[in-house]
Amino acid sequence: MAAKERRITGSMLGELRNLMNPPQHVKEVGAAVAILLGDFPLADNITENISNLTDKAYTVFTKLVSDPRFVQRLGAFDCKKVTSQQLKAAKDVMRRVTAGSIKKSNNAADHLHKWVDKVMRDAGSPLN
Numbered sequence: 001m002a003a004k005e006r007r008i009t010g011s012m013l014g015e016l017r018n019l020m021n022p023p024q025h026v027k028e029v030g031a032a033v034a035i036l037l038g039d040f041p042l043a044d045n046i047t048e049n050i051s052n053l054t055d056k057a058y059t060v061f062t063k064l065v066s067d068p069r070f071v072q073r074l075g076a077f078d079c080k081k082v083t084s085q086q087l088k089a090a091k092d093v094m095r096r097v098t099a100g101s102i103k104k105s106n107n108a109a110d111h112l113h114k115w116v117d118k119v120m121r122d123a124g125s126p127l128n
Contacts, residue, residue, distance in 0.1 A: 008074070012108035013065045022058075025102045026109040030065075031057035032090040032116045037073065039064055042085055054093045074115055079122035087125040090116065 019026065031054045034040040040057040064070055094116065102113045120126055 008071050008108055008111045010071075012111070013070065016106060016108040017062060017065050019106070023105045025097050025105050027058040028054055028093050028097050029102055029109045029113045029116060030061035031055075031093045033074075033112055034058070034061040034064060035086050035090045035093065036082055036116065036119050037064065037077065038081075038086065042089055050092050050095075053089065057093065077119065079119050082119065082123040087120065087123055090120065091125060 016022075016026070016030075022030075031040070034057045035042065040060045064073075067073070097113065099110075099113065099117075103110045117126070
């Protein structure tokens with residue numbers, strides 16, 4: 001089953017891309033997206049502490065949101081392809097994020113948090 005998030009717009013992603021100093025919760029959501037999509041090489045970074053892992057994965061995420069097909073990738077994503085290692089890493093970086101905290105931080109990040117939550121639930125490892 002594909003996880004879909006159709007409410008994310010190009011202008012939201014532009015706002016997210018242009019954050020000079022994003023709040024930590026925004027970084028954590030972006031890092032989880034990069035991890036779940038498989039664009040962040042976990043095998044090369046598995047020994048990193050969570051803070052370093054989040055920062056490195058967020059850097060990858062900032063490049064992902066520049067891709068004009070980014071929203072399509074989210075919509076077409078197959079949750080069955082998520083590995084247990086990706087689920088654990090995404091859950092670890094999202095450990096402090098709540099729906100309330102992210103909603104206050106950034107609109108696009110709030111929508112991406114909902115996508116991450118749906119992917120995690122559909123993959124059998126809900127965030128909460």
